[in-house]
Amino acid sequence: MKISPSLLAADFANLQASVAKVEPAVEMLHLDVMDGQFVPNISFGPGVIAALRPHSKLFFDVHLMIEAPERYLDVFAKAGADGITVHYESTKDPAAVLQAIRALGKKAAVAISPDTPAEVLFPLLPLCDMVLVMTVYPGFGGQKLIPACLEKAAALRAEIERRGLPVSIQADGGIGAANLRDVLTSGVDVVVAGSAVFGAADPSAAVAAMRDVEKIK
Numbered sequence: 001m002k003i004s005p006s007l008l009a010a011d012f013a014n015l016q017a018s019v020a021k022v023e024p025a026v027e028m029l030h031l032d033v034m035d036g037q038f039v040p041n042i043s044f045g046p047g048v049i050a051a052l053r054p055h056s057k058l059f060f061d062v063h064l065m066i067e068a069p070e071r072y073l074d075v076f077a078k079a080g081a082d083g084i085t086v087h088y089e090s091t092k093d094p095a096a097v098l099q100a101i102r103a104l105g106k107k108a109a110v111a112i113s114p115d116t117p118a119e120v121l122f123p124l125l126p127l128c129d130m131v132l133v134m135t136v137y138p139g140f141g142g143q144k145l146i147p148a149c150l151e152k153a154a155a156l157r158a159e160i161e162r163r164g165l166p167v168s169i170q171a172d173g174g175i176g177a178a179n180l181r182d183v184l185t186s187g188v189d190v191v192v193a194g195s196a197v198f199g200a201a202d203p204s205a206a207v208a209a210m211r212d213v214e215k216i217k
Contacts, residue, residue: 001184001189001190001191001210001211001214002026002027002028002168002189002190002191003025003026003027003028003190003191003193003197003207003210004026004027004028004029004030004059004061004170004190004191004192004193005022005026005028005029005030005192005193005194005197005198005203006030006032006172006192006193006194006197006198007019007029007030007031007032007044007198008032008043008194009194009195009197009198009199010198011198015048015051015052016052016055018198019052019055019056019058020055020056021203021204022197022198022203022204022207023056023057023058024204025203025204025207025208026058026197026207027058027059028058028059028060028061028190029052029056029058029059029060029061030061030063030172030192030194031044031048031049031060031061031062031063031081032063032065033045033046033062033063033064033065033066033076034065034066034138034139035065035066035067037066037067038065038066038067038087038089038090038138039065039138039139040139041139041140046072046075046076046078046079047079049062049076049079049080049081050078050079050080052080053079053080059082059083060080060081060082060083061082061083061085061170061192062076062081062082062083062084062085063085063111063132063172064076064084064085064086064087064090065087065090065138065139066090067090068090068091069084069086069087069090069091069097070086070091070093070096070097070100073097073100073101073104074104077101077104077105077106081106082106082107083106083107083108083109083129083130084101084104084106084107084108084109085109085110085111085130085132085170086098086101086109086110086111087110087111087112087113087138088110088111088112088116088120088121088124089112089113089116094110094124095123095124095127098110098124098127098128099127102127107129107130108127108128108129108130109128109129109130109131109132109170110124110128110131110132111131111132111133111134111138111172112131112132112133112134112152113134113137113138114134114135114136114137114146114148114149117152118133118152118153118155118156118159119155121156122159125159125160125163125165125167126165128167129166129167129168130167130168130169130170130190131156131167131168131169131170132169132170132171132172133149133150133152133153133156133169133170133171133172133188134149134171134172134173135149135150135171135172135173135174135175135183136172136173136174138173143173143174144174145173145174145175145179145183146173146174147182149171149173150171150182150183150186150188151186153169153171153183153186153187153188154186154187156169156187157169157186157187157188158187168189168190169187169188169189169190170188170189170190170191170192171183171186171188171190171191171192172192173192175191175192175193175196176193176195176196176210177196177206177209177210177212177213180210180213180214181213184213184214191210193206193210196210
């Protein structure tokens with residue numbers, strides 16, 4: 001399991017310090033970019049990513065919750081993204097967008113929202129390094145996980161294994177130590193955790209508790 005804490009849950013007045021607290025315990029940093037159109041919220045853009053990049057060696061897992069993300073792929077690549085995730089629902093040609101991300105030398109991923117069936121991603125799997133199953137409706141942190149979304153993760157895991165593809169499955173939304181076992185059992189191997197990590201008094205201890213759950217899954 002890789003853990004990717006969501007920057008949305010960090011202290012925005014002290015982002016560098018917040019990231020430094022979690023960095024020793026995790027593999028990735030999840031950066032949610034929201035435009036107020038694809039989702040009803042606005043977060044941050046490439047400037048924040050570029051400002052953080054020199055201060056962290058973590059894999060920057062940039063999740064674009066924006067309309068027509070193909071317009072900005074090069075901007076986020078230059079800002080310091082290591083991987084870029086786009087939503088299946090946000091673009092007319094997700095295959096072309098995934099190919100463009102790979103052409104920029106970045107890891108490519110595609111996400112689906114809770115109402116989108118897993119099967120739409122099956123044709124795209126050869127173009128993906130990762131797929132993201134949203135386990136809440138995108139746009140706001142602190143929501144509760146929708147259990148039915150884990151069935152989609154299981155369907156994707158079965159298809160990935162059937163075809164022998166090197167594709168990770170990420171889940172994002174309402175994940176913590178209490179439900180992590182169910183998430184991992186569904187086939188997820190990359191976990192986004194926002195308030196469960198950044199909201200903890202001791203982020204490293206919170207991550208350690210999640211690792212303990214993984215050991216007994």
